[in-house]
Amino acid sequence: MKRFDTFPPLSLRLKLVLSYLIVALGAILILAIAVSLAIQNYFANSQRDQLRSEGEYRAQQIGHLYRAYGGDWRSVPLQLIQPGGPELLVIIDQNGDPLLQIQPGSLKLSDDEFPVLRQSLILALQGQENDGRLQGGGDDSSFSGLYVSEPLRYNGQSNGNMIGALFVAVPERFPQASVQLAFLSNVNQAILIAGAGVALAVIIFSLFLARRFTRPLESLTTAADQMRQGDYSRRADPPKSKDELERLAVTFNAMADTIESDVTELRHQEQLRRDLLANIAHDLATPLTAIQGYSEALADGVIAGEEARQETAQLIGREVQRLRRLVGDVQQMTSLDSGRARLELAPLDMQALVDETLEVIRPECEQAGIALRNEIDPQAAPVMADSDRITQVLFNLLDNARRHTPAGGNITISAQPMSEVLRVCVSDTGTGIDAADLPYIFERFYRVDRARTASAGGSGLGLSIVKAIITAHGGTVSAESSAAQGTCIYFSLPLAAQSEREKYVGKGATSNYAS
Structure with missing residues (x-):
């Protein structure tokens, strides 16, 4: 298995582009999730409100029908009550006995949902409107969707006597729900297309911005590399951005000026040192050669006569004094340069x-x-x-x-x-x-x-x-x-x-x- 560090290192420009792209895509993803959840929540609340309104309307109609037939469930033609769509409809009397149950097509309540239905109707008999969701059994034949339970009162009035309870549920595969899902799908698709456009714009913008950021750094890198190779005259091009990059380039150039000046001075001092050694050797060689020549002449007897020998001895003495002055001057210069004087x-x-x-x-x-x-x-x-x-x-x-x-x-x-x-x-x-x-x-x-x-x-x-x-x-x-x-x-x-x-x-x- 290859290690991650075997991959070639990413350039700063590519890192900037990737970072901008990741931030943009992350923001788009968060926005898409937030919009999707908001739409789903809006549709759920809208469907719940619509179902509650429908339940209240049906409860009023059943109350009026109950009064019209003398207040006796046995006389009420319940077959006239039909759902407005593929709805689950349940009616019980004030004693909890079932009067009517209509299931939409082949959809049936699972065994786990009957306690939910029963508890909801009990609350309705107690005068409490309630709603919720039936989860279903997980297969295509089980019923799942929103429900609402409404109390049934005599003559459909809120202060009338309790005569029963109504349970209405709408399946999730109701055509209206399909429309909502289609709308949500279209919204997500639009967000995806917009996100792709934004990502493309971010890539173009980040490439431009990264180039603007990295160009001064590339200039600095090139100048530093040239200086490493010995070209101390190389300088970076400061950007006209009035920011940290410009200050960095200006500071680098100031440092390069100092280094170039120091290197030039060091080279000059090195040349002076070489010249010093060469000049000392030359200035020492001249009197030493003269002294050697005069001494050999005296030793070989070439110079005859006392006066000539005295003159030669004086010449040797002057050359020795010249050597002493030169050595003294060199010693004094060394003492002054070292700070020991x-x-x-x-x-x-x-x-x-x-x-x-x-x-x-x-x-x-x-x-x-x-x-x-x-x-x-x-x-x-x-x-x-x-x-x-x-x-x-x-x-x-x-x-x-x-x-x-x-x-x-x-x-x-x-x-x-x-x-x-x-x-x-x-x-x-x-x-x-x-x-x-x-x-x-x-x-x-x-x-x-x-x-x-x-x-x-x-x-x-x-x-x-x-x-x-x-x-x-x-x-x-x-x-x-x-x-x-x-x-x-x-x-x-x-x-x-x-x-x-x-x-x-x-x-x-x-x-x-x-x-």
């Missing part, structure tokens, strides 16, 4: 800190013919920052500007308070950065021809470290550049709270970074 936050006078930093770098700039200017207002409010980290930011930015500003150029540091932050600008009059490169200059090891060549001494991590330090302080970093005016690097730092400023009064801005 601790910031010693305190109120910091940016004008004083910039003066200290410029004094350190001034000899190299003067030798290169570059002018340095500090345009920060001495009265500027202090910022809440780590002095050593901010000094490193200034050194990285100033060193980058120095190496790529020609002789006769200027490097200027200015600041402007904005709301709850101080916005600092380190600008130079160099050749500028191409617009295509500008969005990427803060990425690790990203180099442009102007400022990112290894031969110029940069590790490719300077601006990345600047961004990481400023971000750790809760600030932002941006850049503007043009070929005519040079480059300006902006960074913002939060201003110190008023309570911290009061503690700060009288303190200087010192840093251990340059020491």
